Amino acid sequence: MYSITFAVSKTNSMLYYITGGERSGKSSYAQRLALQLSNTPYYLATSRIWDDDHRERIDRHIADRDDRWISVEEEKEISKVVKKDSVVVIDCVTLWLTNYYMDTKNDIQLSLSQAKTEFDKLLNINATIIIISNEIGMGVHATTKIGRKFTELQGWMNQHIASHADKAILMISGIPVEIKNSK
Numbered sequence: 180m181y182s183i184t185f186a187v188s189k190t191n192s193m194l195y196y197i198t199g200g201e202r203s204g205k206s207s208y209a210q211r212l213a214l215q216l217s218n219t220p221y222y223l224a225t226s227r228i229w230d231d232d233h234r235e236r237i238d239r240h241i242a243d244r245d246d247r248w249i250s251v252e253e254e255k256e257i258s259k260v261v262k263k264d265s266v267v268v269i270d271c272v273t274l275w276l277t278n279y280y281m282d283t284k285n286d287i288q289l290s291l292s293q294a295k296t297e298f299d300k301l302l303n304i305n306a307t308i309i310i311i312s313n314e315i316g317m318g319v320h321a322t323t324k325i326g327r328k329f330t331e332l333q334g335w336m337n338q339h340i341a342s343h344a345d346k347a348i349l350m351i352s353g354i355p356v357e358i359k360n361s362k
Contacts (some may be wrong), residue, residue, distance in 0.1 A: 201352030258300035
């Protein structure tokens with residue numbers, strides 16, 4: 180097991196970006212970090228429930244968290260539920276973007292514009308935000324046009340978030356690799 184040695188900035192405003200492939204350990208890492216920074220962190224779930232398998236996955240994530248966590252669900256307007264001076268894990272960008280993508284009928288430019296506008300609102304909140312995303316472009320090439328467009332959307336949004344992050348971590352096989360440290 181590895182230890183987490185991050186310090187929160189004096190203003191208590193901090194953006195951690197945690198990315199990696201599926202099952203790379205992103206959520207576990209983010210949750211351990213949040214618990215080091217707060218006794219009562221928030222867990223902001225962005226997912227819609229798409230099917231029974233997805234519901235089971237969500238239930239597993241909920242079971243991983245104990246009673247110290249304050250759970251919040253918000254599909255799109257995440258800035259409205261992030262409280263000042265809180266520590267919040269946002270899980271995850273991929274599912275959050277999916278909501279925009281589906282609601283805009285797969286309009287990649289409109290989805291990106293709406294998501295960037297919403298994300299940028301987070302930058303004005305004095306909070307410690309730990310945002311989890313997937314690096315879906317590092318895997319198998321999507322076989323459908325809609326999948327390829329979503330991969331592009333995800334990549335562009337990941338770049339936008341990472342450019343604003345104070346610290347960025349790439350999770351590889353459960354091991355955190357620091358890829359950015361601005362503070």
